[in-house]
Amino acid sequence: MSQPQNHAQRSDLFLLDxxxxxxxxxxxxxxxxxxxxxxxxxxxxxxxxxxxSDIKDHTLSRxxxxxxxxxxxxxxxxxxxxxxxxxxxxxRIVLGIVRQAGASRVVKxxxxxxxxxxxxxHLLAHGVEVIDSDLGERIIQLRDEAPSHVVLPAIHxxxxxxxxxxxxHLGTEKGLTDPQQLTEAARQHLRAKFLAAEVxxxxxxxxxxxxxxxxVCTNEGNADLxxxxxxxxxxxxxxxxxxxxxxxxxxxxRLLTRSATGQPITTYTSHFTKPLPGRELHVVIVxxxxxxxxGRPDFRASLKCIRCGACMNTCPVYRRSxxxxxxxxxxxxxxxxxxxNIDMRKHASLPFASTLCGSCTDVCPVKIDIxxxxxxxxxxxxxxxxxxxxxxxxxxxxxxxxxxxxxxKAGGAAARLGLRFVPHALxxxxxxxxxxxxxxxPAPPKQSFRDWHAAQAxxxxxxx
Amino acid sequence: MSTAREKMLAAVRAxxxxxxxxxxxxxxxxxASVEKFIALLESxxxxxxxxxxxxxxxxxxxxxxxxxxxxxxxxxxxxxxVAATTPAATLATIDLAVLRGAFGxxxxxxxxxxxxxxxxxxxxxxxxxxxxxxxxHALVATMHQAYARLNGQPGGYGTFLAGPSKTADIEQxxxxxxxxxxxxxxxxx
Numbered sequence: 115m116s117q118p119q120n121h122a123q124r125s126d127l128f129l130l131d132x133x134x135x136x137x138x139x140x141x142x143x144x145x146x147x148x149x150x151x152x153x154x155x156x157x158x159x160x161x162x163x164x165x166x167s168d169i170k171d172h173t174l175s176r177x178x179x180x181x182x183x184x185x186x187x188x189x190x191x192x193x194x195x196x197x198x199x200x201x202x203x204x205x206r207i208v209l210g211i212v213r214q215a216g217a218s219r220v221v222k223x224x225x226x227x228x229x230x231x232x233x234x235x236h237l238l239a240h241g242v243e244v245i246d247s248d249l250g251e252r253i254i255q256l257r258d259e260a261p262s263h264v265v266l267p268a269i270h271x272x273x274x275x276x277x278x279x280x281x282x283h284l285g286t287e288k289g290l291t292d293p294q295q296l297t298e299a300a301r302q303h304l305r306a307k308f309l310a311a312e313v314x315x316x317x318x319x320x321x322x323x324x325x326x327x328x329x330v331c332t333n334e335g336n337a338d339l340x341x342x343x344x345x346x347x348x349x350x351x352x353x354x355x356x357x358x359x360x361x362x363x364x365x366x367x368r369l370l371t372r373s374a375t376g377q378p379i380t381t382y383t384s385h386f387t388k389p390l391p392g393r394e395l396h397v398v399i400v401x402x403x404x405x406x407x408x409g410r411p412d413f414r415a416s417l418k419c420i421r422c423g424a425c426m427n428t429c430p431v432y433r434r435s436x437x438x439x440x441x442x443x444x445x446x447x448x449x450x451x452x453x454x455n456i457d458m459r460k461h462a463s464l465p466f467a468s469t470l471c472g473s474c475t476d477v478c479p480v481k482i483d484i485x486x487x488x489x490x491x492x493x494x495x496x497x498x499x500x501x502x503x504x505x506x507x508x509x510x511x512x513x514x515x516x517x518x519x520x521x522x523k524a525g526g527a528a529a530r531l532g533l534r535f536v537p538h539a540l541x542x543x544x545x546x547x548x549x550x551x552x553x554x555x556p557a558p559p560k561q562s563f564r565d566w567h568a569a570q571a572x573x574x575x576x577x578x
Numbered sequence: 579m580s581t582a583r584e585k586m587l588a589a590v591r592a593x594x595x596x597x598x599x600x601x602x603x604x605x606x607x608x609x610a611s612v613e614k615f616i617a618l619l620e621s622x623x624x625x626x627x628x629x630x631x632x633x634x635x636x637x638x639x640x641x642x643x644x645x646x647x648x649x650x651x652x653x654x655x656x657x658x659x660v661a662a663t664t665p666a667a668t669l670a671t672i673d674l675a676v677l678r679g680a681f682g683x684x685x686x687x688x689x690x691x692x693x694x695x696x697x698x699x700x701x702x703x704x705x706x707x708x709x710x711x712x713x714x715h716a717l718v719a720t721m722h723q724a725y726a727r728l729n730g731q732p733g734g735y736g737t738f739l740a741g742p743s744k745t746a747d748i749e750q751x752x753x754x755x756x757x758x759x760x761x762x763x764x765x766x767x
Contacts (some may be wrong), residue, residue, distance in 0.1 A: 123723040142689075156685075158606055168601040175598040178590040229601030240743055249756055264672035267749065273749045308704075308757070309666045327732055329670060335703040335743040335758025342700025343666050353586070358600060360730050364721035365603055367738070368685075378618065378686035379721075379740050382758070384701075388734035390662060398685070401586045409593030 120463035125435035139433040148376025167481035170418035180323040187326030201231035209434035223337035225317025247336040250275035262410040262437025265423035298561035314340035318351035327387040331380040354417040376424040448574035451487040454480035608719035618687030622741035624762040648672035675705035681716040688740035708759035714766040
């Protein structure tokens with residue numbers, strides 16, 4: 115098989131293992147159910163969603179001012195602030211800080227931004243050892259894979275896969291599959307890395323303009339342990355992570371983990387404001403397409419995302435196609451509205467990886483209208499001529515038929531008659547009708563709705 | 579300063595919409611009882627003990643941790659002295675840290691741990707086990723109340739700590755003790 119080009123083709127690869135697909139689907143739905151229980155136990159949850167949405171809308175509308183306010187406050191705290199217009203500049207800056215520190219050993223906690231910028235390959239190519247310290251991230255780093263979910267990076271793997279990987283790389287017993295023992299092996303392996311690291315890199319969940327703080331949320335404690343030990347901390351943040359006030363964190367910390375995993379809060383919600391004397395805290399603020407997305411009124415709201423992953427857990431397509439089928443740093447519904455901004459042609463199939471059921475929009479803690487944006491991207495892609503030929507011409511044909519009532523009537527009559535005589539193998543032939551690969555056409559009705567309606571009108575309605 | 583900075587700010591100014599209002603967030607309140615706080619602690623994998631009196635702290639810790647010999651604390655007689663300058667190699671040998679929390683949040687079982695209470699920034703995560711001493715009258719209901727208490731002053735470093743270190747990265751199986759403390763005991767007085 116040639117390199118899969120679109121979401122549907124990449125999904126086919128995931129779907130080859132039926133048992134695993136079912137497990138993936140059910141496991142993520144279980145996470146969605148945990149989210150529901152946490153949400154229903156919080157009386158003001160819907161009010162909090164609206165507040166979060168409004169705070170983010172406000173912040174984006176004054177983003178330049180808040181960026182400057184954040185920078186001023188951070189500088190006054192002794193933090194060094196760097197600005198990177200794109201991924202290459204971000205990677206150059208981070209490597210420069212590592213080199214200036216005379217360091218060769220780096221540990222990194224979870225950061226979707228550094229994934230987006232492909233920081234690890236850049237550091238490794240320049241002789242810097244970079245170890246991902248989140249357990250799921252470490253597993254996929256050892257396997258040379260990309261994360262398949264923003265919160266659960268190794269959710270595409272089974273414990274047998276992890277056992278195999280640890281046997282190969284960490285020297286654990288072959289066939290070990292107990293999550294407790296596997297986690298303990300990773301703890302021992304990573305302890306040594308934490309103690310030896312000279313530089314700790316982290317992502318940023320929230321940055322506070324008022325105080326110049328960056329806030330990092332983890333369950334494992336890997337960010338705090340690494341940052342607490344290393345002399346230099348580099349925090350990499352997308353420019354949309356800002357919040358105006360420290361107290362705004364109350365709204366967002368209440369929403370984030372309830373939406374993500376159903377926990378009431380992450381184990382560690384850590385506020386980094388000032389470096390200790392003799393130590394360094396660097397914040398790298400990254401654009402990399404964000405200001406462009408901010409300038410698209412229909413898609414601007416996608417920048418409100420707090421990376422909880424709720425839209426992935428609830429999405430009937432994501433759950434059954436896996437994160438890698440999106441071939442973008444952020445998978446799932448939110449990834450499908452962020453990716454065309456980065457490369458419209460490459461990611462043209464992603465806005466179609468949806469039934470437009472709207473479940474993503476319903477669970478989004480910051481009220482991003484995700485399914486509306488998916489629909490709008492389809493219009494943009496159509497106007498830009500980026501629809502696949504099969505979709506483009508079938509839609510053109512359909513619109514011509516639908517615009518001509520007589521043609522529609524004749525077509526319907528022909529189809530009702532024809533489907534009775536066309537052999538199943540032909541009407542469901544994958545070559546002609548990809549829709550029918552996993553579906554059955556309904557039995558053709560005896561009459562059209564129009565004929566039925568005319569017959570009803572001729573018969574007087576019964577009196578009750 | 580840098581050209582990237584000017585370029586980015588100009589791009590943002592050109593793209594950002596007209597100013598939208600910043601909402602006032604209500605100071606949502608709720609139950610802040612010891613019972614609720616303890617129930618939340620237990621639901622997130624921590625344990626809680628109510629001390630009749632603070633004078634029983636050392637004896638209680640000794641009873642709960644019979645095998646943990648290397649103890650760092652400023653609240654009871656410690657066996658390892660820890661300060662901001664303590665090297666990582668020493669920190670790595672610590673079995674137990676006993677530290678004072680500033681206040682607890684009943685809605686989620688978290689405890690605000692400011693830098694001043696940590697002895698070393700890495701101590702709460704590098705210690706194998708962690709015990710937090712907390713005044714049971716120092717409880718607030720929600721995160722709104724918690725941030726109101728911080729009053730815009732988060733200090734150089736501080737964390738809302740909610741239970742022991744945990745992960746579910748392997749098949750969504752919950753495992754306590756990922757990289758930070760393997761257990762959390764909260765001693766209320």
